[in-house]
Amino acid sequence: MEFQGNCLITQSGGPTAVANASLAGVVTEALNYECFEEIYGSLHGTLGILAEKIVDLASESQQVVRGLRVTPGAALGSSRYKLRMSNDLDRILRVLEAHNIRFFFCIGGNDSQETAYRVSQLTQENGYDLRVIGVPKTVDNDLVLTDHCPGYGSVIKYVATCVKESACDDAAMGQGDLVTILEVMGRGAGWIAAGTSIAKRRDKPNDPPHLIYLPEVAFSADRFLDDVQRVLKQEKFCSIVVGEGLVDHDGNYVAVSGGQTDALGQALPGRVGDYLKGLVEAHLGIQVRTSKLGHGQRAASHCSSQTDNDEAFLAGQAAVRAAVGGETGKMVTLLRGDGDQYTCETGLADLSEVADAIKAIPHSWINDDGISLNYQFFKYASPLVTGEVAIPFENGVPQFVRLSYYGVERLLEPHNLD
């Protein structure tokens, strides 16, 4: 008899503009194969498995599944829950067994792929047949072995658009005496900050953003102040982008958030934009305007990339096909073709090699000035933002969908295992 059973999908870690497109890709593709008996989703990632909060996804309307393609966030709910060693794993195994889960799809970033890896190991060790496939998802773009991550193209399309629009305002208001600082996400790697460089027209290195500060380049306050003064001699304003995780020569955050830590116990960077503003005001006495797009930047469907959206959907479909083909313990990867014309197809990488690894921007893509990216980066990032997603508007605002459990908690009957 063909291998078959139910499938369970989770979303975890920070949501993106296209994490639901991947969810739609998994659901849509799974319906094509009879080996998937039921298509379930777990609410808030691993927490939903532990608490047996599981919903039926096959019963969602086609309208909703189509709407997922343009709805930001994580429709199943997400979490950053880190597995505790024995208790949690035991519990997960029992829940999977109770619901006859035989396919497990985890849409997430580093931490989520780590979880997927451990679930995969756990079930193998216990002789429980489960096919585990990860679907990459992170605006941070820091997963290894994939050319890029779904979510990244959309976030940089949006932040670059914000820089470009803001620069129109800056150009109107500045007369060599205006500094504008945009703080963007990216704790460990500067991919998002670097991505704003696509706001520059090709061969116009003096276009905004004039200065980009990345976690990959140790920050020096003196050099920063010199940079700002140099730009203001040439331009009407100085447009600065900074990644939140900026560090000094000792690798410490230049701005820390009063000892706060995130749900995983990691130290949180503080308001680096405000820190830079303070430097400019104290040392140069120049007017500074700051903005911090916050987590809305990773949810900006209204300015998302069609290429990114298509690839997110594709990655979800590819995960299903891999599982059907007998693969397990893998994450879907995006592979770029070698030709001049951008092409992208999917591949697979071992979860063991993906889990817990971080891909930084290659140093060879950062110019010697430390505040701009070279043509290699441009060539890398540019195709990822191609195309504009047409999202539906109703009464002048975007129209998004929710899964039917939302607000109703329409859950599967739990097995009350404890």
Place this chain on the structure above:
Amino acid sequence: MEFQGNCLITQSGGPTAVANASLAGVVTEALNYECFEEIYGSLHGTLGILAEKIVDLASESQQVVRGLRVTPGAALGSSRYKLRMSNDLDRILRVLEAHNIRFFFCIGGNDSQETAYRVSQLTQENGYDLRVIGVPKTVDNDLVLTDHCPGYGSVIKYVATCVKESACDDAAMGQGDLVTILEVMGRGAGWIAAGTSIAKRRDKPNDPPHLIYLPEVAFSADRFLDDVQRVLKQEKFCSIVVGEGLVDHDGNYVAVSGGQTDALGQALPGRVGDYLKGLVEAHLGIQVRTSKLGHGQRAASHCSSQTDNDEAFLAGQAAVRAAVGGETGKMVTLLRGDGDQYTCETGLADLSEVADAIKAIPHSWINDDGISLNYQFFKYASPLVTGEVAIPFENGVPQFVRLSYYGVERLLEPHNLD
């Protein structure tokens, strides 16, 4: 002989997503009348008149004029320069005379209309024939005698979209323990903060944003903390919008920016979002995420309102027609029709009545809870955000235009009056 001469256009105050659409409206319409001999623009508002930095607008390509309709900012450059009594006015009169300026169009907000009013008075007193017409422009929506201001519809379309998208992320991450604060512009009036309420679906008062804090309602920290707790009992997260100019019962900003003042000497409000975050963290111990869209929110062409854009263009055209018809000392107003279907036509108001007055949100549009807007507001704001402007994208980012003076300073020959 018919009244004729040259025309001068200025843009001043904070730019908007559609201030250049008004500029395009003036230029396009002026070309239809022979009484306009030359069409000039002054750089950086009044400063450009004082410094004789004047450019020829008729020589701009049609492509550029069309591009202005979707380019945010103020293509002529703006400023917040406040006229000094005698020196400046003398100088302005001499420059206007030297360039035979007979039509003066001022695209701006309160302060700019005040300047227009004074120029109008000055020239009348001196027997210099000049037709002065103001074109309303402000995201703050606080000009009197006009139903609304070009720029407002676009900014609230964008900030409401941000709230709605952010809420998708909040819904994924929150489980009754997440507070999200979005700080928006609006120093004197809460029009922008209030405008985010269009993110709610009609008859869904519990949709995000859950709490809206306006400068029109005196802030109470105790009531605020109660509000937050009440929302978190019902919802997975609490979405808060706050206008930067929030004041306490004594009318003082609840958060002030270290004694800073703006170019006009007005005290600047501080980071009110951070202030609220501090309250929640100190008293409720709940995770708070803040965002501050900054001045980019008023430049967000990529999410601007077609209705707003059309009306901004229309207002520019109407200013020209008014001047041709012999009017002076007026500002164009937008008048809403009485019918159920939204209609808008232009009117005229005396600059003397517009200058220096501020329109607050009617208290009858704010619910008794002080943190939400009623149907009256919805009916007012909803038509203003209708339609999406299709902006041109190139290589995945918006493509904007600049006037040909930019970076080149292609100015008219000055008369070196001093």
